[in-house]
Amino acid sequence: MKTLLFHIHTERSSDANLKIPELIDYIVKNKIDYFCVTDHHNFEACRIIEEVLRRKEYKGKTHLIKGIEIKTEYGDVIPCFIKKEIKTRKFAEVVKETKKQKGLLIIPHPFVRHKKIKFLIKHVDGIEVHNASALKFHNKKAQELGARNPSLLKISAVDAHCLNELGNALNEIEIGKNVKINPILCKNGGYFILNLKHLAIHIFKTLESLFAR
Ligand SMILES: [Zn+2]
Numbered sequence: 766m767k768t769l770l771f772h773i774h775t776e777r778s779s780d781a782n783l784k785i786p787e788l789i790d791y792i793v794k795n796k797i798d799y800f801c802v803t804d805h806h807n808f809e810a811c812r813i814i815e816e817v818l819r820r821k822e823y824k825g826k827t828h829l830i831k832g833i834e835i836k837t838e839y840g841d842v843i844p845c846f847i848k849k850e851i852k853t854r855k856f857a858e859v860v861k862e863t864k865k866q867k868g869l870l871i872i873p874h875p876f877v878r879h880k881k882i883k884f885l886i887k888h889v890d891g892i893e894v895h896n897a898s899a900l901k902f903h904n905k906k907a908q909e910l911g912a913r914n915p916s917l918l919k920i921s922a923v924d925a926h927c928l929n930e931l932g933n934a935l936n937e938i939e940i941g942k943n944v945k946i947n948p949i950l951c952k953n954g955g956y957f958i959l960n961l962k963h964l965a966i967h968i969f970k971t972l973e974s975l976f977a978r
């Protein structure tokens with residue numbers, strides 16, 4: 766069985782402070798086979814991590830799955846298993862571009878600020894049935910949505926923005942002709958505390974960059 770840690774934000778997201786060396790250290794120490802980095806609207810950490818993992822010391826230890834969290838007109842989506850950054854924010858174009866790159870399109874926390882979810886799921890490969898930063902109520906609805914749609918991939922996501930949030934979720938993964946994913950850990954991080962913390966990081970980093978000018 767291989768493990769997958771899904772939906773990780775690094776310090777390259779405006780609301781996250783997880784340092785790239787800290788993340789790589791965590792992944793290697795905990796023997797995570799695959800980890801998917803999904804910063805908000807940028808691919809910088811994916812590029813850096815890809816480069817770092819080419820070093821001899823990391824050979825065969827773990828695999829990076831490159832992803833990006835994009836806020837479209839219908840809500841957040843995560844193209845993953847992609848090669849190049851996707852810059853558009855239009856849902857239809859994200860679908861097209863993900864297919865072109867032979868990636869998978871996932872809807873994170875499908876009941877947090879999404880519109881037309883019934884329409885969206887027809888165009889994606891999977892959904893998060895658990896998100897450690899979402900409300901229990903929203904996760905319950907996501908699980909029900911997953912149960913009604915057996916063909917969708919179902920993923921448990923950490924949605925981590927800090928180092929101590931990385932232990933909240935885990936999946937097993939099988940990468941063959943098709944990708945199979947099965948959630949094996951679904952902890953609740955605590956919606957209000959986590960979201961307040963992410964907002965505080967965002968405000969702090971914005972102020973810091975203003976004063977640095
Ligand atoms: Zn965020």
Ligand SMILES: [Zn+2]
Nearest residue numbers: 772774834924
């Ligand atoms: Zn996220």
